Amino acid sequence: MENCTIYSHYIAIEKIIPILKQHFPSAQTEITGTEQKWSQLQLKIGKSFWKKGSTFTVYYRQRLHPDYKLVLSEEPLIQNLVGMYNFFSSFPAQNPDIYNRLLHKITILNAEISFAAEPGFSDTHVECILNIAQALDGIIFSNPNSVFSDLGMYDKNGVLLLNNTGKSDATTLDVSIESKYYDKVSGDEPDERKDRTNQLLQSHGIAINTHLPRIVNESEANIRTPYEIAERVTVLSLINLVAFNSVEPTQAIQYFKQYGLWDKVTENEKDLLENPTQSKKDQATWQCEGIWVLLWSLGKAGEIPFPNHLCSLNDLDFYPFQGFNQDPNEIIQQLTQRRTDTEILDSADLYYRIDWACVNARVKGQEMAIVHPGVVYERHYALNWLIRNRDQAWDDVTCDT
Known part of the structure; x- marks a missing residue:
């Protein structure tokens, strides 16, 4: 055949x-x-x-x-x-x-x-x-x-x-x-977002790809709710402390089970807690970037910094895990606001296109000195989860460019 x-x-x-x-x-x-x-x-x-x-x-x-x-x-x-x-x-x-x-x-x-x-x-x-x-x-x-x-x-x-x-x-x-397709050009929000992003990248000397597809527009977006985001970042905040050896994995397991959050812990996170190794912990430390992005989306962190270095969670005024005696569900219930669809989609578009530049440089064997590719990837990951790109669960998020 x-x-x-x-x-x-x-x-x-x-x-x-x-x-x-x-x-x-x-x-x-x-x-x-x-x-x-x-x-x-x-x-x-x-x-x-x-x-x-x-x-x-x-x-x-x-x-x-x-x-x-x-x-x-x-x-x-x-x-x-x-x-x-x-x-x-x-x-x-x-x-x-x-x-x-x-x-x-x-x-x-x-x-x-x-x-x-x-x-x-x-x-x-x-x-x-x-x-x-x-x-x-x-x-x-x-x-x-x-x-x-x-x-x-x-x-x-x-x-x-x-x-x-x-x-x-x-x-x-x-x-x-x-x-007939040109009728869509006037006021086409995804194209305007793409143009703004490309202009910003060019101002930083970052390569752009004018043919890279647009992301979803606001009328079709199904961005996660504040409650979903609050649950996820609360779990991540304690996993992060385990990753940095500030909390014992057994303590985290007991805490999640005590407050009914164990079923919100992903399979990969459960594997880390139940079978901890330093390699798994080192990998999990990268999720500091995702924590910042999710807290930013809830209005609990400042603007997402330029991705040329790792963020520092010590700079946050608010952190979801507030001690083993604090019921996390009370904190989750209080996080009822999130940033606008426009803000979140603008950031998702930005990191989608920066990630393309990082992948393009890697494929061509070039050094990406302007931004940190690992930081870009982790933020892109969190933003894709936020906008339900392919509607993937946290462990399964992909960052195709």
Whole structure:
């Protein structure tokens, strides 16, 4: 079996079936859905009682809300496109213009058409795939096969745009956007936030990536409640004291159980308390950064300092753990305020983009002297939890860039 996938900015599902019928007029077709709205087509070609024939399967999906920008969300196709962007942005570039155009084009993609040919691609398959790519102004992703020799992205004519060595045979790549999507530009809050963040980063001499996707906007945000944040930071505040050897793990376990917070302790935190090692404690000390971020979100810490050095919790006027005789639930109940969605999303966007700069420097073997990458990562982690990025639990938070 051989595979490849077309990605397109244009939503034009109605163009695909006529092209398939043109190239395979005698094929038996099984369709999942209707001709106007389908997710899978299977063409059985040359099959008869005495002949096995071949199959050509086509899968289709599109963004729930087609756009001209890539906005992070839980939608599977969006996650795939973000992963694709990160994958290709890590490649070297022999042709910077094609490289930048390709990354830009990935951010505006709205539809995915995947092809699987059994036992493999014929000349007719290839002609059909290229005709669909041309009709949709698409680009083609493929693993090495009999048609596409390299793992990489190809233009609508099958010419290599970029492979993992940075090679590109193409001389041009159009990036066209449907005019109806420009209606969203005026007053587009996530774009304005992204522009502000990039201007701030540039003022500090930090690399930016103008094609990096936007984060969620305020109308769609589901930021954690003050109660959720207060519970989490209260647990973290005692775990932090264990990490710095100021409190015995057994004392912390007894305290959490006494006040009904044991089920709020994560599996990783329970492992630290029940099987403490210095290595685990050293790792947990990094969560000072997350504690500061969460207390900041509750209005109990000052502005998040520039991430060029570790924060000092000794500078805080308020700390959630206030002794073994103090009921933490009383403190949690008192923490009823948090900063605005705008403030939290601004910070989440900032650390998302700084973290990209740190990862980019690491991939290129460059030193990141302006900020501390570890500090950036821990703050990004806490902010992603705050904004429910992928709605992940504390132990499972990811910081994809």
